[in-house]
Amino acid sequence: MHAQVMSAAEWSLGLRLDGVSRQTVQDALWRDRHLVKTRGPRGTVHLLAVSELPMWAGALSALPVGQDGQPAAVRMTRPQVDAVIEAIGDALRTADLAVDELTAAIAERVGDWAADRVMEAFGDRWPRWRQIEHEVTNRGVMCFGPLRGRKVTYTSPARWLPGFTPAESEVALTDLLLRYLWAYGPATPAHVAQWLSIPRAFAARMFERATDRLEPVDLEGEKAWVVAGDREFSQERPTGLRLLPYFDAFVIGSHPRDRLFAGRAARRALANGQAGTFPVLLVDGQVAGVWHQRKSGRRIDVTVEPLDELSVARRRALDEEAGRLATFFGARATVRVGPITVGGHA
Numbered sequence: 001m002h003a004q005v006m007s008a009a010e011w012s013l014g015l016r017l018d019g020v021s022r023q024t025v026q027d028a029l030w031r032d033r034h035l036v037k038t039r040g041p042r043g044t045v046h047l048l049a050v051s052e053l054p055m056w057a058g059a060l061s062a063l064p065v066g067q068d069g070q071p072a073a074v075r076m077t078r079p080q081v082d083a084v085i086e087a088i089g090d091a092l093r094t095a096d097l098a099v100d101e102l103t104a105a106i107a108e109r110v111g112d113w114a115a116d117r118v119m120e121a122f123g124d125r126w127p128r129w130r131q132i133e134h135e136v137t138n139r140g141v142m143c144f145g146p147l148r149g150r151k152v153t154y155t156s157p158a159r160w161l162p163g164f165t166p167a168e169s170e171v172a173l174t175d176l177l178l179r180y181l182w183a184y185g186p187a188t189p190a191h192v193a194q195w196l197s198i199p200r201a202f203a204a205r206m207f208e209r210a211t212d213r214l215e216p217v218d219l220e221g222e223k224a225w226v227v228a229g230d231r232e233f234s235q236e237r238p239t240g241l242r243l244l245p246y247f248d249a250f251v252i253g254s255h256p257r258d259r260l261f262a263g264r265a266a267r268r269a270l271a272n273g274q275a276g277t278f279p280v281l282l283v284d285g286q287v288a289g290v291w292h293q294r295k296s297g298r299r300i301d302v303t304v305e306p307l308d309e310l311s312v313a314r315r316r317a318l319d320e321e322a323g324r325l326a327t328f329f330g331a332r333a334t335v336r337v338g339p340i341t342v343g344g345h346a
Contacts, residue, residue, distance in 0.1 A: 001047045002247035002276065003037055005345065007329075009047045011245045014328040022329050030146045033160045037144040039137035042197040044247075045144070050161050055179075057140030057157070058172025063198050070131055074118045083110045084129045089141045092156040096145035102154055103127045140166045174210045178227055184253045186217045186224035191255045220256070238285030241317040243302070243325060246345050247276035251287070261287050264307050277344030281306055283314065292340045298331045305340045 003009035010025045017024075025047075029035040033050055040046030040056065048056055068075055076084070084106055091097060091105035106129050107115040117125040136142045145155035158164045166172070180195065181187055193203035207214065207225060215228045244250060252275055254260050261270055265287040271277040281289035281304055289306035302322045310318060319335055326333035 001249060002040075002252065003045045003047045005246045008245035008247060008279075011325065011328060012248050013047070014324075015242060015244070015248075020328070036157060036160050038142075038157070039134055041195055043134045043138075053140065053157055053161055054165060054167040055172045055175050057138065058167030058169050059176040060138040061135075061140070061166060062169035062173055063138070063196060064202050065135070070119065074128065074131065076128065076132065080110075080114070081132055081135065084114055084132060085136055085139060085141055087114075088129075088136055088154075089156065092142060092154060093158070096148075096153040096155045098148060098151045098153050099127075099130075103129065140164065170209065173206055174213070177206050177210055178213060180253070181214070181225060181227050182230065183249075184255070185226040185230065186219045187226075187255060188219070188222065188224050195253055240284065241314060241321055242282040243291055243304075243318075243321050244280050244282050246279055248280075250282075251275045251280060259286075265289075268305075268307065271344045281318075290340055292342050293325070295329070295331065300326050300329060300331045300333045302333055302335045303340055304335065304337050306337065310337065 001009040001012040007022075010022050013025050014020055014022070025035070029037060029047065035047050036050050036053055037045065037047055038053075038056075039060070040048055041060075087106045087109035088102065090109065091102060097105060103115045106127075114129045115127045118128050119126040119131050121130070133142075140157050142154050143157045143160070145153035147153065167175070177192065180192060184191070184195075189203040189207050190200055192198075192206065193200040196203070213228055214225045215231065216223055217226055217231065218224070251260065257270075257273075257275065258266065261275070265280075269275075269278045269280050269287050269290050278290045279292065280287045281291050283289075288308065289304060291302060291304040293303075294301045300322075302325065304318060315337075318337075322333040322335045
């Protein structure tokens with residue numbers, strides 16, 4: 001679950017599991033350690049199942065790295081990268097550290113150059129080492145720890161999963177592809193490339209390596225693939241109304257995009273073709289509007305902007321869905337139907 005907005009990741013889970021609350025998710029993450037908060041697909045913050053972390057680390061660390069966008073004076077050499085990653089692993093082995101504490105620990109182990117504040121980020125300058133955060137988390141050396149007040153902390157995934165070791169890369173890439181196809185198939189290499197933000201050629205090679213475990217099918221005139229034997233699909237059209245949060249897995253991974261975001265939905269709920277930047281109203285399996293919530297104390301004000309007027313039954317279903325949302329967060333909901341002026345999430 002995409003967790004750049006933590007409450008969105010929590011509600012994504014609440015939508016799919018009966019009888020759970022926000023506290024259930026937080027307990028699974030910080031107390032029971034069934035979940036881990038780390039970098040996932042596309043380098044963005046995700047909640048992942050701890051039991052699947054070896055697969056994720058093995059697969060993500062094997063993906064091609066894009067061109068280094070940092071100025072020459074800011075970049076790190078490969079020996080420097082390896083030294084910093086080793087230093088981070090050593091520093092986090094027994095402690096959760098905030099950014100400033102981790103920076104000091106890295107500098108102590110490899111030298112002050114790693115802590116030089118030379119990296120432009122969000123109107124500030126970050127320590128040099130932070131340009132490789134994605135690589136460190138992808139290798140499974142670092143993940144997010146519990147908040148310390150308002151401070152973000154980092155920790156070692158090995159403390160979540162004793163004996164943790166990334167899976168062998170070829171095995172992990174195939175396992176990840178099979179899981180993607182089981183969830184989202186039929187799909188093409190282009191779909192997987194978009195989901196992982198990797199070159200299409202690399203995604204095509206993932207399919208080639210797994211060819212004996214895949215089966216081609218026709219997807220509306222386009223050749224696509226499913227996991228071998230996974231050809232039985234329900235012929236019943238989806239029904240019901242749901243409020244999906246920012247970057248929900250359903251809108252991020254589903255294709256063809258123009259079927260999910262049909263007609264006006266593409267203009268209102270996509271940002272330059274990117275899905276997930278707006279929370280969406282889902283009606284009968286298609287995006288039918290956008291919504292926004294504002295939480296104040298124990299009250300959640302929900303505003304919904306449907307593309308078409310809601311019937312009496314749909315309006316009743318919307319109230320019920322907002323009630324589920326409020327119950328999940330331990331609040332009470334008010335619902336208003338009208339225009340939303342809040343922009344998409346960056």
